[in-house]
Amino acid sequence: MPTRILIAYFAHETNTFSSDRCDFKRFAPHGWLLEQELLDANQNSPTYLNGMITAANELGVELVPTLAVSNAGPLITRECLDYICDKLIEYVRQYKDSIDGICLALHGAGCAESTDDLEGYTLEQVRAVVGPDMPITASLDLHGNISPKMVELADGLFGIKEYPHIDCAQGGQLAMRTLVSIIEQKRPVHMALVRMPMFTTPSVASSFEEPIKTIKGYVAEQVSQHGLIDATFFHGFPYQDVPCCNSSVLVVAEDPAQAQENAAAIARHIWA
Numbered sequence: 469m470p471t472r473i474l475i476a477y478f479a480h481e482t483n484t485f486s487s488d489r490c491d492f493k494r495f496a497p498h499g500w501l502l503e504q505e506l507l508d509a510n511q512n513s514p515t516y517l518n519g520m521i522t523a524a525n526e527l528g529v530e531l532v533p534t535l536a537v538s539n540a541g542p543l544i545t546r547e548c549l550d551y552i553c554d555k556l557i558e559y560v561r562q563y564k565d566s567i568d569g570i571c572l573a574l575h576g577a578g579c580a581e582s583t584d585d586l587e588g589y590t591l592e593q594v595r596a597v598v599g600p601d602m603p604i605t606a607s608l609d610l611h612g613n614i615s616p617k618m619v620e621l622a623d624g625l626f627g628i629k630e631y632p633h634i635d636c637a638q639g640g641q642l643a644m645r646t647l648v649s650i651i652e653q654k655r656p657v658h659m660a661l662v663r664m665p666m667f668t669t670p671s672v673a674s675s676f677e678e679p680i681k682t683i684k685g686y687v688a689e690q691v692s693q694h695g696l697i698d699a700t701f702f703h704g705f706p707y708q709d710v711p712c713c714n715s716s717v718l719v720v721a722e723d724p725a726q727a728q729e730n731a732a733a734i735a736r737h738i739w740a
Contacts, residue, residue, distance in 0.1 A: 470530045471651055472567045473644070475520050476556055477506070477536035478590060479575035481611065483707040486542035489581070492551050495544065500537035500552075507533050516573035516607045519640025527648050532567055534559035544580035553593055560597045568651045569603040570594065571644050576612015576627070577705035584710040588617035595621050605647040607639040611670065611705040615712040619661045623650060624720050627700030629684055630675045642698060646720070657697055657720055660727035662735040664715045667704030683738055687717075694730055696721045701738060 480495065501509050510517035517536060524531050535555055560570070572594075578586025587606070594604065605624040608614070610631060618625060624646045628639040650656060668680070675684050683701055691699050697720040704715040717735040721727040 470528055471569070471648055472530045472532060473524060473647065474532040474534060474560065474563055474567045474570045475506075475517065475572070476534040476559070477517055477538060477573040478552060478556060479538040479573060479609070480544060480578040480586060481540035481575055481609065481705060482543055482577060482579040482586070483541065484543055484579055484709050485707060488542040490539070490541045490544045490548060492548045494541060495539050495548055495552070496537045500535050502535055503533050506536045507531070509536070514634070514637045516636045516640035519607070519637035520571050520573070520644040522637065523641040523644035523648075527645070529644070529648055532563050538575070544578070544586070546581045549580040549582060549586070553590060556590070557593055557597060560594055564598050564602070569605070569647050570598070571647050572604065572606040573640060574606045574608055576608040576614055576618075576702065577708060579708060579710060585615045585617055585712065587612075588615050588621065591618060591621035603647055603650045605643040605650075607636070607643040608702075609633065610700065610703050612702050613704050613708060613710065613712045613714060614661055614663070614702050614716045614718055616661060619659050619718070623647070624657050624697070625659060625718060626698050626720065627702055627718065629688070629700065631670065631673060631680070631703070646697060655722065657722055658724035658727045660719045660724070660731040662717045662731045663712070664717070664735055664739060666739070667706045667713060667715045669706055670703070673703050686737060687734055690730060690734055694726065696726070696730060699730065699734060701734070
């Protein structure tokens with residue numbers, strides 16, 4: 469039997485300083501993509517889901533497509549969050565006994581009236597259904613405000629590296645490839661998060677201009693030099709008033725000590 473992976477896309481980049489609110493009609497004015505629609509819409513587009521689909525096809529993995537919905541805007545209403553999350557959890561409950569893992573496309577800077585940490589909340593709801601042993605990986609936007617809760621509840625988090633965001637498919641591919649490796653090779657990976665007392669503003673943080681261009685190159689060099697699975701400098705998303713609003717470095721490696729050592733070193737270099 470081929471490895472079977474559930475996939476979903478639930479992402480929002482939230483500006484908490486707006487006095488407006490985001491209900492489902494505003495979140496998804498054209499509705500969401502469900503099941504086969506998700507696959508059809510992402511076959512030939514440079515998206516996180518396209519990367520997951522491409523990697524799954526190359527690795528001979530069977531996908532269980534569920535839902536896809538994303539946007540940016542003001543704080544999500546409690547009702548909207550419940551509506552989307554309940555639908556996702558409905559799929560997870562339906563397939564939990566027939567899948568080997570879960571690969572999610574999240575954002576990293578989502579907030580709702582009922583949570584400052586949309587991604588941590590979503591992962592928590594999924595874990596409540598599948599338990600602690602189901603492998604879960606996720607792709608993230610580099611503007612994520614990464615929380616310790618997210619790291620605790622996922623097996624691997626993989627941020628994109630470019631702004632403008634031209635490498636979303638690569639982020640999805642890495643999340644899927646690592647998940648399949650965890651499942652099929654029985655080889656767990658480890659993450660280390662170092663939060664930094666700073667953030668960048670998107671208006672002056674293109675990855676094709678300085679200083680981000682050089683920082684991006686340095687991080688890629690560290691991944692290659694030390695044999696890391698991945699390392700991301702998350703710029704953070706400053707248009708939020710939440711506890712985890714900051715830049716951070718997240719390293720994914722096979723060895724936990726190596727992950728921690730390299731995350732700390734990269735963060736020191738960026739800070740300096």
